[in-house]
Amino acid sequence: MTYRSTVDFFLYDWLAVEELTQRQRFADHSRDTFASVLDTCERIARDKFEPFNRLADTQEPHFDGEKVILPQASHDAAKAYVESGMLAAAQDYDIGGMQLPCVVEMAANTFFSKASIGLGGGGMLTAGNANLLMAHGTEAQKEVFAKNEFAGRFFGTMCLSEPQAGSSLSDILTRATPDGDDFESDPLGPRYRLRGNKMWISNGEHELTENIVHLVLAKIPGPDGNLIPGTKGISLFVVPKKLVDIDGKLTGERNDVALAGLNHKLGYRGIPNTLLNFGEGKYPARGKAGAIGYLVGKPGDGLKCMFHMMNEARIGVGLGAVMLGYAGYEASLEYAKGRPQGRPIGVGGKDAKQPQVPIIQHADVKRMLLAQKSYCEGALALELYCSRLVDELHTGDVDKRAEAGLLLEMLTPIAKSWPSEWCLEANSLAIQIHGGYGYTRDYPVEQYWRDNRLNMIHEGTHGIQGLDLLGRKVVMDGGKGLALLAAKVNATIERAVQTPEWAEPANAVAGALKHLGNATKAAWATGVPEEALANAVPYLQAFGHTVLAWIWLDVALCAQASKADENLRQGTLAAARYFFRYELPRVPAWLKVVETRDDTCRTMNDDWF
Structure with missing residues (x-):
């Protein structure tokens, strides 16, 4: 039994992705075209990524005073990934895309992550950067930046955190001021000068592509010249490493974005992780200090x-x-x-x-x-x-x-x-x-x-995810989202209880779901956020295990009825049984501290440590 057979089972047996080909956007596709994409990605990952996974770990990126140096394998992997077309896999045909369903695109990309997550130049960030510009950028920003990212000429980053602020984005200090009286007439969008520092920027500096497109959060000062406190004053800017003209051609001038240092990490060592200085004057853009950035969307958005x-x-x-x-x-x-x-x-x-x-x-x-x-x-x-x-x-x-x-x-x-x-x-x-x-x-x-230890931290730590889930998601619109999810889970439970083998696990999932609902209400019973959210991470863990139990129940029902390979079927069913018997029983212990609004952690005195 191979990983590929597992992917095929999830795509075709469980998620029925072939049905998507009946929709206009995907009408040119079939199971054969999906398989061809998966085959290509599997081959490239096997040939250009997997053999160099250890190399990317041991030969870390280093700065020679002018450039960040990466091993040749990184360049080769990035080139192969770009040539595969996967940067624009889900995009429209008229911009060089394949119009693949997102689910097929994601499945295809798993081969690269499994082979070597530290190689290839950060395709996820580049595609995400370009997708954002396609959604919120001006027509010129789409043409000059996003489409060149999809084509692999440019790679992209996201620049949020700062050394003094970390995940607390309301405390960022990078500022953006209008660049001259004509700042609103620039064809690439309202033009600003940015000054500040950004930390933990993956792929913030490299020579893998012609240019790097930074998406940077910064604050536009208010009328009094001071930064607006909180998140309301935060705006988004596209800041290229090298300046470009309206046709996307490099002008030959470097923007005022400088590498301040490389972070040396426990894992993910193949991807340069950087501290960047914007507007320090090392590379005066058009004759003066300040990194040139173009406003994306509206000020404050x-x-x-x-x-x-x-x-x-x-x-x-x-x-x-x-x-x-x-x-x-x-x-x-x-x-x-x-x-x-x-x-x-x-x-x-x-x-x-x-x-x-x-x-x-x-x-x-x-x-x-x-x-x-x-x-x-x-x-x-x-x-x-x-x-x-x-x-x-x-x-x-x-x-x-x-x-x-x-x-x-x-x-x-x-x-x-x-x-x-x-x-x-x-x-x-x-x-x-x-x-x-x-x-x-x-x-x-x-x-x-x-490599994996980083994932509990970046793009929002566990604590942040827990606060987001219990503090916002489950209570928004009067709990409408939680009710919809519960309805989906109950629909699977109703199907499962009709099957003798899965009736007991189905009832266990039903019990966990009910317990989760009661704990949610109990956490907010006093209406005091400090009490409700003190145990947001145990809530997150219980919620996650309940969701995974639902997923496994649904997958198990599919596997039992499937005509897939017998070893795959039996292995899938055994993994489901394991989850119900060994993992789902953890949920009540996590929810106990949530529903009692346990104050052990919240009331711990700093000096007692």
């Missing part, structure tokens, strides 16, 4: 625009976490099948004359492999389901679009956070299966863990 990209990025981060977990699962499965150690428990089990058996025959090793399988395949199903919702959002009828949008609002915090936590746990179990060898660089599993 920076966060509204940026979250168009952030939501896409969060699904992408979740999918990247899934594939790192999956890579570790595959490695530990192969090791367990080939590593002889110990003998079976039972009669003759201690007879040293008996041959040793592969460790996969030991029940505890099977437990660890099943845990990985249930985490990674369950999370993969969740991410593909969310991607399928994106297709409904863009091409469904009016009612389906509204429903898909609301479900995505509810599920995005889970799509980002759950794989980041539990596929990281899968990587830890992969190390455990390897024993002492797992702790060495002789095997890849320690790198997968290091």
Whole structure:
């Protein structure tokens, strides 16, 4: 059984993506064209990414005083990715796209993440950057920046955090002032000069492409010259590394964007992570200091625009976490099948004359492999389901679009956070299966863990996702989103209770869902945010496990009725059973502190530490 067979099962058996070809946008496609895209990505990932995964980890990007130097493998992988057309895979034909469904695009990109997440130049960021400009940019910004990103001439970044602010975007200090009296007449959009510093910028400096397009959050000073406190004054600007003309051609002049330093990370080492200075005067643009940036959208709409990209990025981060977990699962499965150690428990089990058996025959090793399988395949199903919702959002009828949008609002915090936590746990179990060898660089599993550890932090930490879910998503519009999600879960439960084998798990999911609803009400019973949100992360974990249990129940019903390969079917059903018996029982413990509004953490005195 291969990863590809699992992807095909989710796409065709469970999500029925062939039905999308009946819609006008995807009418030129078929299962054959989808398969061709998957085949191409699988081949490129195997040839240009996987062999160089360790190289990207050991030969970190370095700055020679003028340029950030990356190994040749990074350039080759980026070139191959661009030539595959995947940067514009879901875009219209008339801008060089393939008009692929989002769910197929996401599935195809998993091969690259699994092969080497630190190679290829950050396609997710570039595509997300360009998508944002297509949604909120001027016509000129779309032509000059977005379309050149889709073509692979330019790569893109997102510049939010600052050294003193971190995730607290209301505290950013980067400022943008009008560039001259004619600032509103620039053909690329209202022109400003930016001054400030941005931290943790992936792919902020490199030589992989002709140009880098930075999307930068900054504040436009008020009439008194001071920055407006909070988030209302935040605007969004497109700031190219190199200045361009209205035709997208480089003018030969560098913008005032300078590399201040590279961050040396635990994992994800193949991607340059940077501190950038905007407007320090190192590269005076058009004769004076200040990075030239063009306003995207309206003044003050920076966060509204940026979250168009952030939501896409969060699904992408979740999918990247899934594939790192999956890579570790595959490695530990192969090791367990080939590593002889110990003998079976039972009669003759201690007879040293008996041959040793592969460790996969030991029940505890099977437990660890099943845990990985249930985490990674369950999370993969969740991410593909969310991607399928994106297709409904863009091409469904009016009612389906509204429903898909609301479900995505509810599920995005889970799509980002759950794989980041539990596929990281899968990587830890992969190390455990390897024993002492797992702790060495002789095997890849320690790198997968290091790479995956970042995902609980970037694009919104676990704490932020928990606050977003319990503080905003489940209570918005009087709980309308939570009610819709509950209706979807209950529909699966109603189907499952008709099947004797899945009636008990279905009732367990129903119990978890009811408990979740009660805990949500109890958390907000006093109406005091400090009390409700003190245990937002345990709530996030319980919510995530309940969602994954629903996903597994739905997948199991599909697998049981499917005519797919028997090993795939039985493996899928076993992973589902594992999740219901070993994972779902965690939910009540997490919800206990939520529904009682436990104050242990909230009232801890700083001095007591």
